[in-house]
Amino acid sequence: MAYMVIITLLISFLIFCYFFRNKNGLPTNWPFVGMLPALLINTHRINDFAIEVMEKSDLIFHIKGPWFTNMNLLVTVDPTNLNHVLSKKFENYVKGAKLNEILEPFGDGIFNTDSTLWLYHRNVAQSFFNHPEFYHFMVDVTWKKVESGLILVLDHVSKNAIEIDLQDLFIRLMFDTMCIIMMDHDPLSLSVGLPSFPALQVLDASHTIVSRHIMPTCIWKFLRWLNVGDERKLKQALKVFDDFIYKNINKKRKEIMEGASKTKDLDQDTTRVSINPFITSFIEENENIKAPISHDNNNNNNNNNDKFLRDTISNFFLAGGSTTSTALSWFFYLISKNPHIINKIRQELDEILIPMKNNDDRFIKNFTEISNKLVYLHAALCEALRLYPPVAYNNKIPIEPDILPSGHGVNPNTQIIFNMYAMGRMKSIWGDDCNEFKPERWITEGGMIKYEPSYKFSVFSAGPRICMGKQMVFTQMKIVAAIIIQNYHIEVKEKNHVPEDGLILRMKHEFKVKVFPYTTHHVQ
Numbered sequence: 458m459a460y461m462v463i464i465t466l467l468i469s470f471l472i473f474c475y476f477f478r479n480k481n482g483l484p485t486n487w488p489f490v491g492m493l494p495a496l497l498i499n500t501h502r503i504n505d506f507a508i509e510v511m512e513k514s515d516l517i518f519h520i521k522g523p524w525f526t527n528m529n530l531l532v533t534v535d536p537t538n539l540n541h542v543l544s545k546k547f548e549n550y551v552k553g554a555k556l557n558e559i560l561e562p563f564g565d566g567i568f569n570t571d572s573t574l575w576l577y578h579r580n581v582a583q584s585f586f587n588h589p590e591f592y593h594f595m596v597d598v599t600w601k602k603v604e605s606g607l608i609l610v611l612d613h614v615s616k617n618a619i620e621i622d623l624q625d626l627f628i629r630l631m632f633d634t635m636c637i638i639m640m641d642h643d644p645l646s647l648s649v650g651l652p653s654f655p656a657l658q659v660l661d662a663s664h665t666i667v668s669r670h671i672m673p674t675c676i677w678k679f680l681r682w683l684n685v686g687d688e689r690k691l692k693q694a695l696k697v698f699d700d701f702i703y704k705n706i707n708k709k710r711k712e713i714m715e716g717a718s719k720t721k722d723l724d725q726d727t728t729r730v731s732i733n734p735f736i737t738s739f740i741e742e743n744e745n746i747k748a749p750i751s752h753d754n755n756n757n758n759n760n761n762n763d764k765f766l767r768d769t770i771s772n773f774f775l776a777g778g779s780t781t782s783t784a785l786s787w788f789f790y791l792i793s794k795n796p797h798i799i800n801k802i803r804q805e806l807d808e809i810l811i812p813m814k815n816n817d818d819r820f821i822k823n824f825t826e827i828s829n830k831l832v833y834l835h836a837a838l839c840e841a842l843r844l845y846p847p848v849a850y851n852n853k854i855p856i857e858p859d860i861l862p863s864g865h866g867v868n869p870n871t872q873i874i875f876n877m878y879a880m881g882r883m884k885s886i887w888g889d890d891c892n893e894f895k896p897e898r899w900i901t902e903g904g905m906i907k908y909e910p911s912y913k914f915s916v917f918s919a920g921p922r923i924c925m926g927k928q929m930v931f932t933q934m935k936i937v938a939a940i941i942i943q944n945y946h947i948e949v950k951e952k953n954h955v956p957e958d959g960l961i962l963r964m965k966h967e968f969k970v971k972v973f974p975y976t977t978h979h980v981q
Contacts (some may be wrong), residue, residue, distance in 0.1 A: 518532050527870065621969070630647050639773055778927050945975055
């Protein structure tokens with residue numbers, strides 16, 4: 458009975474706050490509860506809410522939580538503030554312990570660590586990415602997965618007139634690809650049967666991370682302690698994912714100990730690329746080195762190196778695989794609403810790829826040259842990333858008090874949040890047509906790709922922490938886009954999709970499509 462009274466009072470209070478909110482559309486700072494009511498009311502549409510607030514507050518707004526919490530958020534999309542925090546004063550701004558707590562499912566990976574630990578991760582990753590054969594290795598792996606997985610599934614659903622969730626297909630494609638690159642293991646989740654796979658459960662539960670940003674820390678920690686609701690779902694999903702990763706780590710270590718793990722040729726018949734997968738390189742080079750992991754290992758059956766590998770791999774799935782699949786989904790959604798853009802991309806592809814028709818080996822070997830010529834496709838991908846950045850948020854806190862270029866003071870108790878989704882839709886940054894999908898905004902009068910500074914187009918972050926996998930992401934997206942656009946017509950069933958309020962900006966609902974061979978389906 459008392460429980461129902463409390464719920465009734467809370468709902469009544471939220472309704473009162475809604476009708477007596479600040480008339481300028483900005484959150485009201487109420488006594489005792491601060492601006493929490495506005496956040497709770499808009500939790501289901503937090504990104505659109507951010508756009509509204511940024512438009513009405515000159516690109517920056519200070520959110521204050523209840524008096525009994527340490528909730529002090531400064532939300533901004535001002536490019537000068539981004540440049541200041543991410544580049545000019547990089548040493549003074551860190552992710553911080555609070556964000557590390559919020560992102561604890563991803564451990565001590567590169568995504569949410571600072572200082573020595575972050576630098577260690579970055580150096581390990583750079584040694585892999587900077588391998589002279591890595592780019593060709595990545596192109597080869599991606600193409601083979603497209604050829605042996607994506608094309609087979611698309612042909613199957615096309616032949617049998619099966620409606621399919623294209624977003625799910627892209628998640629499977631990138632999950633398998635990243636598994637091969639990182640762990641030397643193909644889970645074959647992208648196959649005609651579409652079997653279940655562990656990464657999908659983690660992505661489905663990722664909106665819990667956003668809830669942790671909005672809720673006072675004491676509340677979400679209490680829910681985690683109770684092991685209920687979304688916190689329980691996230692915990693269960695991570696258990697499945699961790700078991701999968703640790704199983705592959707143990708398998709690879711056993712192969713190395715038995716002398717069976719050697720540098721592999723991806724294609725024994727036409728040897729093109731030889732490179733150790735990340736997991737092999739790390740185990741062989743670091744078996745006796747204690748990685749500087751800062752948190753306790755929750756899995757007593759694995760040593761610190763296994764924990765480091767688990768955190769690194771999970772972060773690469775987040776920063777690479779899941780973001781690329783999300784970007785591809787929004788790209789195909791946007792071009793499906795703009796058939797004239799599909800025709801322009803197809804015309805560009807035909808001019809460049811026809812000489813290589815039915816010559817896969819030549820396609821792989823020359824993809825660097827091909828990629829640089831795909832100007833309109835690159836522009837369309839940039840435009841899709843601007844409107845739907847796969848990771849909508851970037852968080853920082855200052856080590857020492859500072860003054861932002863906007864004039865706002867910040868201190869170690871201030872959590873600065875950059876919202877990339879809102880930033881891409883600001884008229885003051887991108888012009889009055891900011892909500893339109895216009896690849897032309899990325900092309901110069903001379904027909905080249907137009908450069909935008911990273912603090913304006915901050916999808917890949919900026920400064921020293923700029924994404925090392927940027928080239929890999931664009932390359933993989935171009936390969937997938939080129940194959941699909943040249944060979945298939947995608948008919949989207951639902952014309953209006955909205956993003957999910959999760960850590961990754963996936964589509965909230967399934968991206969249902971029908972697939973037709975391009976040669977037999979007339980496109981208006």
